[in-house]
Amino acid sequence: xxxxxxxxxxxxxxxxxxxxxxxxxxxxxxxxxxxxxxxxxxxxxxxxxxxxxxxxxxxxxxxxxxxxxxxxxxxxxxxxxxxxxxxxxxxxxxxxxxxxxxxxxxxxxxxxxxxxxxxxxxxxxxxxxxxxxxxxxxxxxxxxxxxxxxxxxxxxxxxxxxxxxxxxxxxxxxxxxxxxxxxxxxxxxxxxxxxxxxxxxxxxxxxxxxxxxxxxxxxxxxxxxxxxxxxxxxxxxxxxxxxxxxxxxxxxxxxxxxxxxxxxxxxxxxxxxxxxxxxxxxxxxxxxxxxxxxxxxxxxxxxxxxxxxxxxxx
Amino acid sequence: xxxxxxxxxxxxxxxxxxxxxxxxxxxxxxxxxxxxxxxxxxxxxxxxxxxxxxxxxxxxxxxxxxxxxxxxxxxxxxxxxxxxxxxxxxxxxxxxxxxxxxxxxxxxxxxxxxxxxxxxxxxxxxxxxxxxxxxxxxxxxxxxxxxxxxxxxxxxxxxxxxxxxxxxxxxxxxxxxxxxxxxxxxxxxxxxxxxxxxxxxxxxxxxxxxxxxxxxxxxxxxxxxxxxxxxxxxxxxxxxxxxxxxxxxxxxxxxxxxxxxxxxxxxxxxxxxxxxxxxxxxxxxxxxxxxxxxxxxxxxxxxxxxxxxxxxxxxxxxxxxxxxxxxxxxxxxxxxxxxxxxxxxxxxxxxxxxxxxxxxxxxxxxxxxxxxxxxxxxxxxxxxxxxxxxxxxxxxxxxxxxxxxxxxxxxxxxxxxxxxxxxxxxxxxxxxxx
Numbered sequence: 001x002x003x004x005x006x007x008x009x010x011x012x013x014x015x016x017x018x019x020x021x022x023x024x025x026x027x028x029x030x031x032x033x034x035x036x037x038x039x040x041x042x043x044x045x046x047x048x049x050x051x052x053x054x055x056x057x058x059x060x061x062x063x064x065x066x067x068x069x070x071x072x073x074x075x076x077x078x079x080x081x082x083x084x085x086x087x088x089x090x091x092x093x094x095x096x097x098x099x100x101x102x103x104x105x106x107x108x109x110x111x112x113x114x115x116x117x118x119x120x121x122x123x124x125x126x127x128x129x130x131x132x133x134x135x136x137x138x139x140x141x142x143x144x145x146x147x148x149x150x151x152x153x154x155x156x157x158x159x160x161x162x163x164x165x166x167x168x169x170x171x172x173x174x175x176x177x178x179x180x181x182x183x184x185x186x187x188x189x190x191x192x193x194x195x196x197x198x199x200x201x202x203x204x205x206x207x208x209x210x211x212x213x214x215x216x217x218x219x220x221x222x223x224x225x226x227x228x229x230x231x232x233x234x235x236x237x238x239x240x241x242x243x244x245x246x247x248x249x250x251x252x253x254x255x256x257x258x259x260x261x262x263x264x265x266x267x268x269x270x271x272x273x274x275x276x277x278x279x280x281x282x283x284x285x286x287x288x289x290x291x292x293x294x295x296x297x298x299x300x301x302x303x304x305x306x307x308x309x310x311x312x313x314x
Numbered sequence: 315x316x317x318x319x320x321x322x323x324x325x326x327x328x329x330x331x332x333x334x335x336x337x338x339x340x341x342x343x344x345x346x347x348x349x350x351x352x353x354x355x356x357x358x359x360x361x362x363x364x365x366x367x368x369x370x371x372x373x374x375x376x377x378x379x380x381x382x383x384x385x386x387x388x389x390x391x392x393x394x395x396x397x398x399x400x401x402x403x404x405x406x407x408x409x410x411x412x413x414x415x416x417x418x419x420x421x422x423x424x425x426x427x428x429x430x431x432x433x434x435x436x437x438x439x440x441x442x443x444x445x446x447x448x449x450x451x452x453x454x455x456x457x458x459x460x461x462x463x464x465x466x467x468x469x470x471x472x473x474x475x476x477x478x479x480x481x482x483x484x485x486x487x488x489x490x491x492x493x494x495x496x497x498x499x500x501x502x503x504x505x506x507x508x509x510x511x512x513x514x515x516x517x518x519x520x521x522x523x524x525x526x527x528x529x530x531x532x533x534x535x536x537x538x539x540x541x542x543x544x545x546x547x548x549x550x551x552x553x554x555x556x557x558x559x560x561x562x563x564x565x566x567x568x569x570x571x572x573x574x575x576x577x578x579x580x581x582x583x584x585x586x587x588x589x590x591x592x593x594x595x596x597x598x599x600x601x602x603x604x605x606x607x608x609x610x611x612x613x614x615x616x617x618x619x620x621x622x623x624x625x626x627x628x629x630x631x632x633x634x635x636x637x638x639x640x641x642x643x644x645x646x647x648x649x650x651x652x653x654x655x656x657x658x659x660x661x662x663x664x665x666x667x668x669x670x671x672x673x674x675x676x677x678x679x680x681x682x683x684x685x686x687x688x689x690x691x692x693x694x695x696x697x698x699x700x701x702x703x704x705x706x707x708x709x710x711x712x713x714x715x716x717x718x719x720x721x722x723x724x725x726x727x728x729x730x731x732x733x734x735x736x737x738x739x740x741x742x743x744x745x746x747x748x
Binding site (some may be wrong): 026027028031125128129131132135136138139140141142144156212223230231232234235236237241273276277280282283294298 | 370371409413414415418419422423426427438439440443444445446447450451462469470471507508509510512523537538734
């Protein structure tokens with residue numbers, strides 16, 4: 001079996017397992033998996049930029065929030081049907097990524113991190129500034145009645161889980177394909193040695209701008225899906241904390257792997273969930289685990305697997 | 315995981331795996347899917363489980379700690395008196411990190427893992443608003459202690475109620491008559507430029523106009539601001555009263571700089587104690603507040619005419635006459651808000667007893683029982699004062715206190731009546747189905 005076949009099998013297998021989990025897991029954990037899949041889409045979008053291209057953004061929450069507010073505001077205020085509002089949210093994230101990318105990609109390294117962080121802070125303040133519409137820090141609710149498509153209630157456990165799975169599955173397979181294309185390979189080349197990639201004739205700036213927009217689009221999909229499935233839109237999701245989360249998830253799960261973001265979100269979610277049952281200082285527990293993982297598995301859990309066992313892991 | 319949930323999930327798994335070949339049709343078989351699972355049956359001898367969504371970490375931690383202490387004291391009192399319907403009460407605490415995303419996760423944990431009967435205790439509005447949609451979907455009665463207007467505004471759902479603490483709209487409009495009649499009619503408002511501040515701006519502007527006064531300037535302070543002096547020249551000379559609701563760690567700087575700006579010739583000052591909850595009024599830099607007025611949900615300092623039931627409440631929650639912890643006089647309580655936990659728990663008890671609550675299958679009956687409540691007399695169950703609950707809007711109304719800083723203590727000058735804080739209904743939750 002070729003590496004490509006193994007990769008295809010692994011991606012399909014993950015989706016089959018996620019499908020089956022709904023029937024196997026108790027209701028509480030099935031609900032958690034819905035949330036994990038949505039957040040994993042966000043992490044996968046971030047991973048394209050950070051894990052595959054080597055660009056560390058500290059402002060990705062603005063794209064997540066753009067998708068969330070683009071969807072939420074057009075549903076609540078504009079009365080748009082869910083599919084149109086969802087599409088609008090995703091486009092908002094893509095356009096924002098294009099504008100930010102156009103400016104921020106003039107910088108590299110630490111400067112890029114700071115510029116993206118500043119853009120995200122601006123986006124957060126914009127949400128507060130237009131509080132009349134966004135309800136600022138409090139946010140607003142998308143009513144249960146508004147959250148259905150073609151008569152399918154997305155607020156039921158079943159509707160929520162399979163919508164999350166559908167969106168996760170599409171994004172997961174798209175990204176799996178993307179990283180195998182010449183474009184995806186060029187991104188890795190840019191990550192490894194941008195100067196050499198340019199010398200070989202590739203327009204690295206154009207590639208970086210493209211992947212930033214694609215990354216923003218995936219983040220926007222996650223933000224719009226979160227609002228759709230959990231019924232809340234709020235400025236908290238535009239704060240720096242939600243820019244740091246995908247970084248931690250991807251580092252934990254394995255940067256530059258397609259499965260890593262899902263593993264990272266799953267691991268982090270349950271680490272917080274379980275440790276918070278024992279102590280209020282659960283973030284300290286999380287911190288210690290992160291330090292240990294960084295020391296003993298610097299490429300994340302999937303990276304460790306790729307190094308030790310599954311060398312074909314994409 | 316409770317036995318009930320584990321048992322039903324095993325059945326579900328087998329049923330579902332057998333039926334998977336049938337394809338999408340199986341998905342519609344609601345009875346076998348996790349989303350429709352719940353308790354197999356009520357266990358009448360089992361404790362009543364109340365999920366306490368606590369701000370143990372994050373920006374609300376100071377409130378969370380005192381909300382926790384109040385909750386413990388209230389539950390002890392309820393259990394000492396025989397529990398609810400003869401069953402003991404057990405509080406299941408989960409930290410929401412004062413984060414709306416985590417808040418919603420915590421509600422899922424209460425409903426589907428801990429099998430709580432109700433959830434309760436949330437203060438910060440964004441956590442309430444982020445969590446309430448899930449409460450409605452999980453059909454979990456969610457008793458918030460937030461003072462936000464979100465419940466009565468109609469934004470939330472039938473499963474979310476606020477019976478133990480008044481909302482900001484009621485608080486603000488009940489202050490306007492006192493301000494206009496005693497402090498002045500030309501008001502400059504200084505408020506944080508986010509939803510909490512905007513609520514004050516909008517509700518008070520309308521209320522003071524109804525009293526023949528006017529807001530002569532509205533000064534919004536960005537939430538990231540750490541120094542305020544540059545905003546003070548915007549205060550018009552004609553200002554008779556400054557209405558301030560700054561919150562957060564920068565409030566000490568705000569007061570200090572305000573004092574430096576005005577010196578002894580200041581206009582009257584009226585503020586909300588939210589600015590100084592858990593902060594010692596005698597802290598260095600706050601001397602400027604001497605002689606100024608504050609809204610208090612419940613008087614921090616024991617007043618000369620303190621009722622016995624209030625004295626008992628104060629002792630039960632471990633707060634001394636100065637509003638600080640009995641164990642540590644430097645640990646100032648969030649006294650103006652935390653009574654809401656005590657009163658809400660007593661209302662949950664009254665509601666469950668009225669509905670003859672046996673288990674989660676009676677959640678709708680519990681909500682209907684609470685919706686049927688109206689006047690609640692002041693007393694041991696309601697030490698803050700009498701309440702009037704509006705079952706349609708799921709919001710309670712009650713007395714409000716205006717205190718003056720006198721010799722470094724807050725002394726009650728005026729008590730606004732329940733009627734002062736009433737306003738037109740904006741929603742009828744009872745018209746929503748369960």
